[in-house]
Amino acid sequence: MAAARFRTVFDVSGLARPNWFPGHMARGMREIARNLQHIDYVIEVHDARVPVSGRNPLLQALQKPSTLLLNKMDLGDPAVNKIAKARLHEINPRHNVVLTSATLRLERALTLVVDHILANVPAERADKDGEGIHAMIVGMPNVGKSSTINALRRLLTGEGARAKVGPIPGITRAVMQPLHISRDPKIMLIDTPGIMAPHIPNVEVGLKLAAVGTFIDHQVGEALIADYILFSLNLRRKFDYVKRYNMDQPCDDINVFLSALAQHSGLVLKGGLLNTTLAAARFIKDYREGALGRLTLDDAIVEGGLPAIVAAQTAQASSPKASEQARLPPLDEENWNPVDAFDRLRAEEKRLRGFKRRR
Numbered sequence: 001m002a003a004a005r006f007r008t009v010f011d012v013s014g015l016a017r018p019n020w021f022p023g024h025m026a027r028g029m030r031e032i033a034r035n036l037q038h039i040d041y042v043i044e045v046h047d048a049r050v051p052v053s054g055r056n057p058l059l060q061a062l063q064k065p066s067t068l069l070l071n072k073m074d075l076g077d078p079a080v081n082k083i084a085k086a087r088l089h090e091i092n093p094r095h096n097v098v099l100t101s102a103t104l105r106l107e108r109a110l111t112l113v114v115d116h117i118l119a120n121v122p123a124e125r126a127d128k129d130g131e132g133i134h135a136m137i138v139g140m141p142n143v144g145k146s147s148t149i150n151a152l153r154r155l156l157t158g159e160g161a162r163a164k165v166g167p168i169p170g171i172t173r174a175v176m177q178p179l180h181i182s183r184d185p186k187i188m189l190i191d192t193p194g195i196m197a198p199h200i201p202n203v204e205v206g207l208k209l210a211a212v213g214t215f216i217d218h219q220v221g222e223a224l225i226a227d228y229i230l231f232s233l234n235l236r237r238k239f240d241y242v243k244r245y246n247m248d249q250p251c252d253d254i255n256v257f258l259s260a261l262a263q264h265s266g267l268v269l270k271g272g273l274l275n276t277t278l279a280a281a282r283f284i285k286d287y288r289e290g291a292l293g294r295l296t297l298d299d300a301i302v303e304g305g306l307p308a309i310v311a312a313q314t315a316q317a318s319s320p321k322a323s324e325q326a327r328l329p330p331l332d333e334e335n336w337n338p339v340d341a342f343d344r345l346r347a348e349e350k351r352l353r354g355f356k357r358r359r
């Protein structure tokens, strides 16, 4: 009976896919590509609440030894976290997948990341210039790349935070100078700006990414993001919000919900109008901070939906040109095409390898 009160699908009719690929991302991607030849190891960070949605095929195609961190595991559903990790590893056994929380600084997980780096970088690379191993951290905006660097550095060197961190996407805007995260053995880690996939496959993936804070909220719309979070909580019967906001019962109508929340929080404009935009912002913040319970948005993986999604993503990653080119949205003001840049980079690397062999 109660089930009938909740939506089972989110109505996306009339909504456009969010698209955010500003100049600093295009430049960041180009700098990542340029730095790659000096890099021994790549750490890809992704948000554990969307273990598959939104992973950037361009970053997956970097073709360096790598570890995938599902960060913010403290915010993801614990059961789904475990399944997601196991399934991602099952689908690509060469992929090291580690669940982490940069804010909780989980020592075992962070140590595992370092073990993966040490085990996968050949000794002659590690010693090549006396500067140790060069690793690079990549991923979408706001997934915790800079926080992970700080957590690793604190754990391995005891030194304080150096990478700039913050709750809105786009704080790290350029490829940064390498930071020592370990002195013996020497490991340097380079922070990079968050890079969105240039193509978001559909509106719902866009909304999931918006919910976890990948986009600038007002570009997507606070009320819409709040509605998607409300829908997702209700769909999974996670009703912590009812008690938190002192409501009588769960609610699945975003307008009614935001009005009730604005009233509860005293968010009233001059003249008595309720400030539902601020109410939406508060609700979004509470979700992102875990105050409404731990909720993974990609939990279709539990029902076995993951292999298809990952297979599609892997196909894109192995052939970014063929699958992405036709659908690339307009890029930044410089009209730079990251896919082309990668193809050029690969061709250049191949040429250099051939050159070395011939000598």
Ligand SMILES: Nc1nc2c(ncn2[C@@H]2O[C@H](COP(=O)(O)OP(=O)(O)O)[C@@H](O)[C@H]2O)c(=O)[nH]1
Residues within 6 Å of the ligand: 071, 072, 073, 074, 075, 100, 101, 102, 103, 104, 139, 140, 141, 142, 143, 144, 145, 146, 147, 148, 164, 165, 166, 167, 168, 169, 170, 171, 172, 194, 289, 290
């Ligand atoms: N709950 C939680 N928050 C995190 C975690 N890692 C990062 N954050 C928060 O997420 C936001 C973005 O972190 P930041 O390191 O700047 O992400 P970046 O854009 O990928 O470099 C900040 O508000 C961090 O405090 C985590 O593991 N758990």
Ligand SMILES: [Mg+2]
Residues within 6 Å of the ligand: 145, 146, 147, 164, 165, 171, 172, 191, 192, 193, 194
């Ligand atoms: Mg950052």
